[in-house]
Amino acid sequence: MNAVTPRSSAKRIMRSKLVMILAALSLVAAACGGSDETETKAAFVMVAPVGDAGWNFMHDLGRQGAEEATGAETAFVEAIPEGGTEFDNSVQQFIDDGFNVIFATSFGYMDATEKFAADNPDVDFVHISGFKKNDTNFSNAFGRMYQPRYIAGMAAGAETESGIIGYVAAFPIPEVIRGINAFTLGVQATNPDAVVEVVWTSTWFDPGVEGNAAQALLDKGADVLTMHQDSTATGQAATDAGATFLGYHSDMSEQVGNYLTAPVWNWTDYYTSVIESVQNDSFTPEAYWGSMADGVVDIEIPDSSPVAGDMKAIKDAIINGDFDVFDGALFAQDGTQITDNDGKLLVDLADPFGNPIGAVGDEMNDGILLGMGFFVQGVVGSVEG
């Protein structure tokens, strides 16, 4: 402590003045504050500014919707990096301020959220997009975005004339790979000859890099583009080149000229249900992987699409449970058949480290989907990133 304590007398005077100001200001703060201890207050931690289109924007819309539905007070912090002390400071601040349910909405918050849950049994925690939970006060949640991705692929397949669809992708993680595969299967449903070309950007939000990647795909002859990032740069590049754009996260029709449709998030219902469970003391940890039936993921069917009717039918079938994107025969990128017509594995599947995730005869299941590390036939590119 000594080495970091200001030594000079002038500094000491400054500090004592600071303390006086602090004392005065905290009186003011105390007069303004004063909260009911039992009231449910929900806090959200976002990895980037909530902005107006991407991942964080949709979580913020969910926060606002849940606040309206439950009457609970909510607050959020944005631009909190993963893997540092800023997350810890924000969450501790929220807990000190009486917040009793914390939503951590980025993958890299997972370990820290787990620790906070262990240290704060009176506070409930929900981590989005990870795989950890506990038995008392820590859930994880995500959505089956591959379902609307498939439907988006149907629209893209019907739209392309060159037969090349460009996919500007972030990182080769299962979530993104699963989305590319589902999208490609959708493309093949309406256009068996079309291919999906993947370019990795290693970014979640970098309009410059993502715009350049989009341009590279356009230069290769792609006339339909989609993406898995937070920026609309791919949409801008597509519009400038006269190509069609399918978005992600949110309705981007305001931001992008040649926008067709997008698989979107809608967190309001889920957040509302969690906050309500905290309000009536019935929070139960779960690993929630929400579907289109729940509405946490969705897609608007564009009337202008020639396959709008088919898309609508598939959407209904997914919601009713009559259709599953990864059911039926699947072929890997190199032509190897992975599953038979009943969706049973024909090969042993391992993740990139050789850990088995499925053996011959197993049915396609969530464990395989969650560890998906291979591309299906029709994808041009490498999962190596």
Added chain:
Amino acid sequence: MRLVRRETPLKGGQVRAFAAGVVIALVLGAILLVSTGHNPAEVYAKMLDASLGSPRGWSATLTRAVPLGLAGLAVAVAGSMGLWNIGAEGQLIAGAIGAAWVARFGGDWNGFVLITAMLLGAVVGGALIALGPALARARLGVNEIITTLMLNEVAIRVVRYLVNGPWKDPEGNNFPVAPELPPQSALPGFFERANIGVLIAAAVIGAVGFYSARSAWGYELKIAGSSAKAAEYVGISLKAKILTVLVLSGAIAGLAGGIELTGSSTRLVEGVGGGFGFAGIIVAALALMRPSGVAAVAVAFGAVQIGGGAIQTLGVPASIAGILQALILFGALGAAVLTNYRVVVK
């Protein structure tokens, strides 16, 4: 209007100028807050309360001051002999990589041994990545600003490669993160949320600050920094000085990376540098490149960052909070300039 260098730095003026700079910044910040619909009194009270208003606030502030102070020390040590180490970020990352590398085969060791070895690994990592620029500068006269700056990018890419490739967590669902560190590698707690990294950093900053202010070695650095010819005339080996100072600078920044990893992280991830290496340049500049001034600046800077982060919970957007922090830093930096320069209006 122009700036004229003062013949002697403003006597006792540093504190006054600093206070003036911060007050001006707070007034400008208040205007910004009011115009965006926030109550400045409430916001400033929260800033102060969250950073210096309680033991918990102090623990967060001091925890933040650790990487800021060590990175600032790294820059200031080099700066005190006129060298610019812009690579503290990369050295910090190299330190974290070094520590993480040790943890890969030290999973069974007891906590004390493992932590010591990891921090040593961090020091070696930081020193190693600084060795190239140090040799190039000492032997060939290659500008260290360029080489240290470029190596930041190299370090960022190396850590990206490691967590996407050979070090990727087999249990991590293919996400680009290294495996979780062994639990006994976490630095023991000090008080509230702070760990003993605060004590380690304080000891290092204190020792280096004291040594560079009081020892012949530190004096020689100053001479070498102000005049190379004078230094060689009195028999100081510039090459040896450049080499040791830049490697020491890298080692200190590397230690910061090791403390961040063992103290504030659960695993090696891409963002491990956290920008502290770049912030260290500001810390060093505010300390007027004096290693002895780094600790106080780091704590003040840490308080601004912690306070600035906390006001988001009042509904102040990250962008406004960022501007507010920048204003305060800018005011303080301006004050640092004005202690050495005066404004002449013609």
